[in-house]
Structure formats: C-alpha cells, structure tokens
Amino acid sequence: MTDLPAEFAPRLIHWQRHAGRHGLPWQGTRDPYRVWLSEIMLQQTQVSTVLAYYARFLDHFPDVAALAAAPIDEVMALWSGLGYYSRARNLHRCAQAVVAEHGGRFPATARELETLPGIGASTAAAIAAFCFGERVSIVDGNVKRVLARLLAFEGDVGQAASQRAMWDLAQRLLPAEVEHDDMRAYTQGLMDLGATVCTRTRPRCEACPASELCEALKRQDIARYPVKARRAQRRFERWWLLFAIRGDQVWLQRRPAPGIWAGLHAPAVFTSEEAMQVVSPADWPSRWIATDAVAHALTHRELQLLPHWVAVEGVPADWVGEWVSLSALASVGLPAPVRSLLSGDWATQVLDQ
DNA sequence: TATTCGTGGGT
DNA sequence: TACCCAAGAAT
Numbered sequence: 001m002t003d004l005p006a007e008f009a010p011r012l013i014h015w016q017r018h019a020g021r022h023g024l025p026w027q028g029t030r031d032p033y034r035v036w037l038s039e040i041m042l043q044q045t046q047v048s049t050v051l052a053y054y055a056r057f058l059d060h061f062p063d064v065a066a067l068a069a070a071p072i073d074e075v076m077a078l079w080s081g082l083g084y085y086s087r088a089r090n091l092h093r094c095a096q097a098v099v100a101e102h103g104g105r106f107p108a109t110a111r112e113l114e115t116l117p118g119i120g121a122s123t124a125a126a127i128a129a130f131c132f133g134e135r136v137s138i139v140d141g142n143v144k145r146v147l148a149r150l151l152a153f154e155g156d157v158g159q160a161a162s163q164r165a166m167w168d169l170a171q172r173l174l175p176a177e178v179e180h181d182d183m184r185a186y187t188q189g190l191m192d193l194g195a196t197v198c199t200r201t202r203p204r205c206e207a208c209p210a211s212e213l214c215e216a217l218k219r220q221d222i223a224r225y226p227v228k229a230r231r232a233q234r235r236f237e238r239w240w241l242l243f244a245i246r247g248d249q250v251w252l253q254r255r256p257a258p259g260i261w262a263g264l265h266a267p268a269v270f271t272s273e274e275a276m277q278v279v280s281p282a283d284w285p286s287r288w289i290a291t292d293a294v295a296h297a298l299t300h301r302e303l304q305l306l307p308h309w310v311a312v313e314g315v316p317a318d319w320v321g322e323w324v325s326l327s328a329l330a331s332v333g334l335p336a337p338v339r340s341l342l343s344g345d346w347a348t349q350v351l352d353q
Numbered sequence: 354t355a356t357t358c359g360t361g362g363g364t
Numbered sequence: 365t366a367c368c369c370a371a372g373a374a375t
Contacts, residue, residue: 042371049361049370083359086374120373140371160354191371200369201364231368232356258375260358298359299369336360 005213008150009175013182015209016189021196025054027188032106032131033064036094039123040087047195053082065104068095076263076333085333089263090118110136121167129187135178137170138187139163142194147173148226149198152215157226234302240270241338242280242288243309245350246323250342251312252332253321260298264333265324276308284310291346296337307341309350 021027024047026038037057041050056078061067067075072092079088094117098106106113110128113119119127121139128134137143144157147169155162175182197204203222205211216222244251244267252265270276277285288310296303315321324332326347329339341347 039371044358044370044372045360046362046370081360083361084372086358087372090373118373122372126371138371141369142371187371195371228368258358262358296359298357300357 004151004169004172005210006176008173008210008213009186011209011213012189012193013175013185016185016192019207019209020185020189020192025051030131032127034058035127035130036106036119036123037091039126040091040118041082043087043123044084045082049082053079064095064098064106067092068099072263073333074331077331080264080333080339081336083336085261085263086258087118088333089257093117094119106131108132108134110134126187129183133178133181133183135174135183137167137174138190139166139170140191140194142191142198143170145200145226146190146194146198146210149203149216149222150210150214152219152221152225154227156229158228232300234297234300236302236304238271238304238306240273240276240306240308241266241341242268242270242276243307243341243347243350244268244312244315245309245347246312246314248326249323250326250347251315251319251321252324253319255335260301261335264335264338266335266338268319268321273306279316280310281312281316284312287311289346289350291341294337294341305337305341307346309346311350 026034029035038050038054041054060074060078061070070092072089075088075092076085079085082088097116098104106127108128109132110121110124113124113127114121125134125136125138128136129138144166147153147166148157151169153162153166153169155165157163157166175186193208193210197208205214205217205222208214211217216225251267253268255261255264255266257263268276268279288308291307291309294305294307296305326342329342334342
C-alpha cells in the first residue's frame, strides 16, 4: 500500500472554505431534493449549461412529490436540449420511488441512495456527503484528474481496473476525523480544485493547496497525468428526417428505448432515402423539399441529418405518432437539432406551398 | 468489462 | 479543424 498524504484533506478543506466556490444555486442547502437534482443534471454536463435548466426545474417542480406526480412528457420537455435523456427518465422514476418506497424522503446513506434509479456510486456519495455529512468520497472526472496528478497515477483512468483503484485511493484520502460540516467542504473542494485550479490544460499549480504534496509537480510532469487512451473515432451515419407538415402541425413520433434520443419526440427517421420513399405515399417524393444537411456530433457517432419537408393532408393510417402544433413545441421533448430545424423557416415555408 | 447513452464549450 | 471532455450510470 502506498503512503498517502494525510495533509491533503485538511488542506483541501481549508482551501475550499477560503477560495472555493460558494455561490452556486444548489449550494447553501441540505435539501436532498435540490442536491440530487443538481447532481443528476451535472453528470457529464458543465455548470454553465445546467444553471438555466436547474432554475426551470425547481420552478416547475419545487419538491420531489411534484416531480413524481408530473407526466413524463413534461419532464422530457423540460430536459430537452440537456442531453443524456436516460437521466430524465431515471430522474422521474427516482422521484416516484422516493415517494412510493421512502415516504417522500430521500434515504440518508450512500448505500441506500445508490439503489435508486440514476444514482450511481459518485452521485450517491455526493448527496450523502453534502446533505448528511457521510464520510464517503465522490469519484468524478475532477477527482480522477486531481488524484492522478497528486499521486502520479500511471493507470489508464478510462479503464475499469483504474476506476476501482481510484475509488480505493479516494476513500483513503478522506479526512481521518470528520468534524462539523467537513465533508461538505471536502467534497466541494474536490470539485472546485478540479474545476478551477487542477484543470485539464494550464493548471494553476501556484494556487493549489496541495502543490507541496503533488507527485506530478515534483516530477515536473503535470501534463502526463491523467493517463488516458485515445477515444475510438466516431462512427459516421446519415439519417434522413421526414418532416410531414399539415397546416401548422408537424408529425412526430416517440423515439424508442433504448437508443439515441429515447423518449423524445422526433420526425420519422430513415437510414436511406429508399427506406424513406418506401413508407411514403406515392405522391410525396415529388413534392418533398430537401434542405441543407446538418452535422450533429454525439459521443460515439457523427450524424449527418438530411431534412426533408413535405406539406400533406394526412399520414398513412398505420403510422404511429401524433400531430403537434408548431406553436406548442416548447412543451414537447425534442432533440436539440430537431428543435433547431423546426424553429427555422422551413416548417412555415412548406405550409405556404 | 467495454459500450452506449447528448450537447455545448474550450483549445 | 478535430479533438477533448464536463459534478457518470446503466447495461
């Protein structure tokens, strides 16, 4: 077992209280609902992106009971544009589980929290530490970067074995004795250090409370850590989107789960023009209009979206979906590029054909 | 265990 | 530009 610097935790706690972040909207509360909501939204998502979504969610759903009672489509609509939509579906399921199985109160331990939908080990630890002062560590992207540098950790942090090692190291770095509110400052300190000092590029080591303990800095090799293999190249796909417009309405279908945009509404998607023609009524192809391709990058795929628009009287009887007014799209969960396309001029122009 | 889930910002 | 990646979880 490697010797770990016992000074890390007290230094981090002191630094967070003096130089950490304190004004974020989900700080300054021990309400598990608010902390949980922020932690789910912040998974793989930057603070600046979350701010507006967080405010809107709290406005619509002030407590877990309100969220549990809401229709899933309202949740999806509010989540629309934030990405990783399984988070929204699990958020709703989790709220319902808290109400139905825990009397409307979040459980107070990381072990119990982790059994709830959408709450993994790190999110459970964050809620338990922030709200209940439990002595457990988060292991998010910040922690992996901070620990990799602090300890000159040579493993590929993208691999599962390294992830397990990181959990063990993170637990051993926790403050030995937790005094009042220490876990809040410590946990927030890990996040703040990674976000504002121990950044991926150009870390500000001169401002770091752990610089004297940092093995990577001692070796003058900060840029080496964290060690991480290159990600596989994204797979390229073309998707034909068929926007059928009837008056001021557009035909939308619910995207199947599992898969991309699961649970959201979107126009019919085809992976070839032939497939789109086969299911279309005979007179549509001569009237549809193709507009500029849209490039849309996901984590593992590079989509090229090919929008096609056609003014129609109706759709075949066996199509599963619904007509949605263009003026009502704000209350529908749409993928970001679909919302962008529908907010452009084409939908209304097709109407005038 | 490695892959599959969005989107926008930063370099 | 083409990456990287951000308070990860589910499968």
